[in-house]
Amino acid sequence: MLRSYKSTPRTSMKETPFSLTYGTEAMLPMEVAVNTLRVANKDEERNAQDLRINLDILEEKREKFGMGQVAYKHATERYYNQRIKEKAFRVGEYVLRKNEASRAQPQGKLGPTWEGPCRVTEANKNGTYVLETMEGRQIPRTWNARNLKKYFF
Template sequence: MVLWSYRTTPRTSTKETPFSLTYRTEAMLPMEVAVNTLRVANKDEESNAQDLRINLDILQEKCERSGMRQAAYKDATERYYDQRVKEKVFRVGEYVLRKNEASCAQPQGKLGPTWEGPYKVTEANRNGAYVLETMEGRQIPRTWNARNLKKYLF
């Protein structure tokens, strides 16, 4: 029953039910068949067949509309996220900590360290990529994204 309700509930992104996109028609609830509702009582075999043919004719249009709705929904979600995200910017000479999960330098685990460092920022590239060096002056291989860094406060 849970799967049935999931498959017959319209999605926010497409405004269509997964059932209707898969089987090209709206589902009838099992309760409607068991209890003689108006939808079942007024059922006519010939008009039902004609309605199914009409559904097939408009299927391509229905899929295109749901695809456009889904793209618009993704754009709106992206705009919402981009408005709230705070971009981290580090200047050359600042000290940062590096996320242990990204570097895998130390063994991880439930009680393992989350951050390692400090490291000094030696070069700031575009798109939030930074070149780091250790406190002894040895350069760390590859660039590191700002998502994996945080400011180190003495």
């Protein structure tokens, strides 16, 4: 007996992509030709009735699957966000800029990782900062806190 329906890929909600699309499980032509247990007890009338019932609950299955996906995404987001530490700098603090973001000096294996120090002149609400050099010259564009590190001297 061929049991390919057991080895089809299933989603996290224990449904196959075929059943989420068409509302019923797929049948191989071989299963219809060979009298298997799966098709032996099916008659045409009952099969049509089962198909209508499956189509009626298809939207409910899809909705349940969608809610499961949303819950999974929230759990993944929570797991990721618990490791993130917010960086906040105050006006007047000295920071180093990541050389990868500023590209002020040539990068490479032995190139410097950080550049600076720079002074924070303005702190925006969305985590971006306006910087100036030690000489007082404004550095172009705003800088995200991910690309800055507190400078201790």
